[in-house]
Amino acid sequence: MTQRRKVVDVVAAVIVQPDGRFLLARRPDGKPYAGYWEFPGGKVEAGESLLHALARELHEELGIEVKHAYPWLVRHFDYEHASVKLHFFRVVAWTGEPHGKEGQLLAWQTPGSVDVIPLLPANGPILNALELPAILAISNIAEMGEEPFMASFASALEKGLRLIQLREKSLSPLELERVAQRFVALARPYGAKVLINADVRLAEATGADGVHLPSSALMSLEARPQIGLVGASCHSSDELARAVELGLDYVLLGTVLPTRSHPGGPALGWDAFAALIGDYPLPVYALGGMSPTHLETAWSAGAHGIAMLRGAWSGRSGLNPTKATG
Numbered sequence: 001m002t003q004r005r006k007v008v009d010v011v012a013a014v015i016v017q018p019d020g021r022f023l024l025a026r027r028p029d030g031k032p033y034a035g036y037w038e039f040p041g042g043k044v045e046a047g048e049s050l051l052h053a054l055a056r057e058l059h060e061e062l063g064i065e066v067k068h069a070y071p072w073l074v075r076h077f078d079y080e081h082a083s084v085k086l087h088f089f090r091v092v093a094w095t096g097e098p099h100g101k102e103g104q105l106l107a108w109q110t111p112g113s114v115d116v117i118p119l120l121p122a123n124g125p126i127l128n129a130l131e132l133p134a135i136l137a138i139s140n141i142a143e144m145g146e147e148p149f150m151a152s153f154a155s156a157l158e159k160g161l162r163l164i165q166l167r168e169k170s171l172s173p174l175e176l177e178r179v180a181q182r183f184v185a186l187a188r189p190y191g192a193k194v195l196i197n198a199d200v201r202l203a204e205a206t207g208a209d210g211v212h213l214p215s216s217a218l219m220s221l222e223a224r225p226q227i228g229l230v231g232a233s234c235h236s237s238d239e240l241a242r243a244v245e246l247g248l249d250y251v252l253l254g255t256v257l258p259t260r261s262h263p264g265g266p267a268l269g270w271d272a273f274a275a276l277i278g279d280y281p282l283p284v285y286a287l288g289g290m291s292p293t294h295l296e297t298a299w300s301a302g303a304h305g306i307a308m309l310r311g312a313w314s315g316r317s318g319l320n321p322t323k324a325t326g
């Protein structure tokens with residue numbers, strides 16, 4: 001019989017600058033995986049809260065004081081030396097200039113082009129998650145009409161939108177293909193990613209960046225579709241668990257707040273939303289009744305960001321370019 005190993009709680013800080021760059025540190029000699037690059041942090045001590053451990057580790061290792069941190073992803077990993085539960089936080093405000101107080105090298109890195117190696121094996125998915133923008137916009141040609149929508153889309157790209165899902169249920173397959181090609185052509189010069197709702201073939205045919213699975217597809221698929229980015233819509237812990245089993249890149253979770261299309265419909269509210277994703281390893285976008293003003297609340301609840309349908313195109317608060325980046 002194999003013996004269950006004790007799980008060690010670890011806090012890890014993704015210290016992010018307003019431009020999206022984040023800090024990695026090189027593990028000092030004498031530790032397991034010495035020389036590997038990691039997010040600053042360390043083991044939680046007995047009786048210590050996660051936030052306290054985070055503040056203590058960053059003070060000890062980097063000489064900074066944490067001012068504002070959001071809970072983010074939680075990931076289990078089995079090393080030969082330990083079984084760890086990694087609690088990642090995004091640290092967005094601090095005082096002091098980070099410096100390697102234990103002699104460790106530090107390096108600011110750009111999402112998508114990390115230039116230090118090797119990285120701790122548990123951290124691959126975390127680096128992928130950091131490439132995802134905080135705002136995911138969902139198309140709304142159905143209500144706005146194609147040309148007004150495309151004008152709003154172009155303006156949102158100018159303001160920093162970098163992730164859009166094409167979801168237009170009333171278009172014919174031919175129209176959908178034409179519109180998907182327009183999306184890809186418009187998004188490409190900005191390096192923005194286009195996700196196609198449900199249809200892997202259409203995503204491949206148009207050179208889109210990936211697919212977004214409705215929850216029915218999520219629950220019936222045997223394996224992750226073989227295409228760049230894959231996410232899914234979730235409404236329950238079972239669906240959230242299935243997204244992890246399939247190795248997806250992100251999920252949408254809702255409905256968080258009542259929406260215009262379902263004003264009296266059941267909504268999770270922020271507390272239930274936060275409880276559902278409390279120990280969750282994938283980036284989660286809050287969905288349902290979102291506008292850019294909800295981003296901060298979503299982050300506080302542990303979300304990676306927000307997904308918006310009408311809120312993305314209303315032009316009221318606009319998309320903030322720095323906040324639109326993860």
Ligand SMILES: Nc1nc2c([nH]c(=O)n2[C@H]2C[C@H](O)[C@@H](COP(=O)(O)OP(=O)(O)OP(=O)(O)O)O2)c(=O)[nH]1
Nearest residue numbers: 010012031038039040041042043082084120122123
């Ligand atoms: N700090 C940190 N640890 C990580 C990351 N990814 C990852 O798998 N780990 C693992 C490596 C270690 O097994 C564990 C952290 O333990 P540690 O030995 O660095 O903790 P510590 O600083 O408290 O060290 P010590 O008290 O044992 O000297 O978590 C990461 O990004 N940052």
